[in-house]
Amino acid sequence: MSGNVVASLSGGQGGAGTAETDLITYRFLAGRGRDRMSRAELVTLDSAMSRTRTVDPRTAIVRRGEYINVSTYLISGYICRYMDDREGHRQLVALHVPGDFVDLHAFPMKRLDHDVASLGPVEIGTYEHETLARIGTDSPHLTRMLWYSTLLDAAMHREWIFRLGRLGAVGRVAHFFCEIDARLAMVGLSEDHRFTLPLTQADLAEATGLTGVHVNRTLRRLREDGLMSFRHGAVEIADPVRLARLAEFDPDYLYGDPPAAQER
Amino acid sequence: MSGNVVASLSGGQGGAGTAETDLITYRFLAGRGRDRMSRAELVTLDSAMSRTRTVDPRTAIVRRGEYINVSTYLISGYICRYMDDREGHRQLVALHVPGDFVDLHAFPMKRLDHDVASLGPVEIGTYEHETLARIGTDSPHLTRMLWYSTLLDAAMHREWIFRLGRLGAVGRVAHFFCEIDARLAMVGLSEDHRFTLPLTQADLAEATGLTGVHVNRTLRRLREDGLMSFRHGAVEIADPVRLARLAEFDPDYLYGDPPAAQER
């Protein structure tokens, strides 16, 4: 149960090199006050992972109501969380990028109030709650960092509430992409405001509380205005500044490290 | 002030002799798996509170961005959390009822991404983060319960996202009141689906992502359909079952104890 298959990505741990990329969890809280974590804590976290596995695209990972005793760390790929209404209309409530804990809240809660599924192909690592409980006893500070990471999710939830409650269609779509761009940039996956995201326009509609049709029109608008484009999962933000203004996007709520002020 | 004035209301639940109402924090996690907490832990929590104070209606308690080293427990009254957009339009992101920690997330986060303010007159207790850190070291399980309480907030955030993303005006307003009713019932403050809430229609609009005018029309509709009424802060849910159906409200996400299944 060392799960370090993936770690072979770049050698074993413990070594002196201290290139942090030698850890599976090297993206955890990257760019968001992870400096508050010691190297020892990162290593603890890394070795506490029980195993890794890959998941096919569009596959359920945790189902609503299910009682679980493991939590999932997202190594690569994208995962979403969602709730369906009575008629089967879906609302995304979160989208996760590499480095995120996807359902760490299941540790204190024991069951989830929503579904979790992969978007594209995904690689995940799992943590036994038993192990997390041990960390709770042995490493109060590391525990607080885990807690913190669930609170980042809550902060993003709040921003999604704001997005849905106060923005029109263009603003919502723009805000969505601004957030993802900023988050991917923190973990080194958005280069120059370009990245790929295995979403359809219909998915985007489920995230923004709009109709597929209207998302389509909205994207055209953004494209024609030279702000950004989204085609077959490829995102290109041409004018980050104007897009952010349109979205009323202020990355404060992502609690990024100050240097990330380039995002402004 | 000991706050025990309020305790004389006598919650109703709880076991035999052990009138838990002797603690200021006696409403903490009431009806939501608090049984997972020992009496000793409750006492610890209670005595860890550094001081209590009252706050006038409509008064700021924490301001966005502010770095703080205390967290707030709501003893009596109502508190809301909100974010304003560029033009000053406000979106409520949470509403707190007695027994809630209002900004416990500030403990791991150190600063808030939103504002916190009282609605009506309020009585709060404060916890030094220093003290909470000590609890983190001494009482891993109690810490997990505190973590849990912040995750309940996150679960409610998700439901608010759903509400805004997938429901129309009537559904949103209905859902809002269903949630508050259920939560108040858990802490013994909603009797027979009646309670008071110091909100104006404009506030309600800020919570549901609607216009004041439209909230007014929506309330009229709900009233005329014999579902519920809201006048001058007095809420009366006449037909909880039909209202919940209309709201697509399923209290699962509130993680109430099974016996509270009467809510269905």
Added chain:
DNA sequence: CGGCTTGTTGACCTAATTCAACCACGGTGG
């Protein structure tokens, strides 16, 4: 009494949904 805030209602306007048709593309199987 006047002056505030909150609630109420009507007339009009706009953003977004709905319904529907159609296109582009990447399989897959004959």
Added chain:
DNA sequence: CCACCGTGGTTGAATTAGGTCAACAAGCCG
């Protein structure tokens, strides 16, 4: 190789939910 099909994307026309603007009523308080 092409015909076929399914998915995802694109566009138009009609409809509707909700927003905006504006006036007025009901309290409440100094």
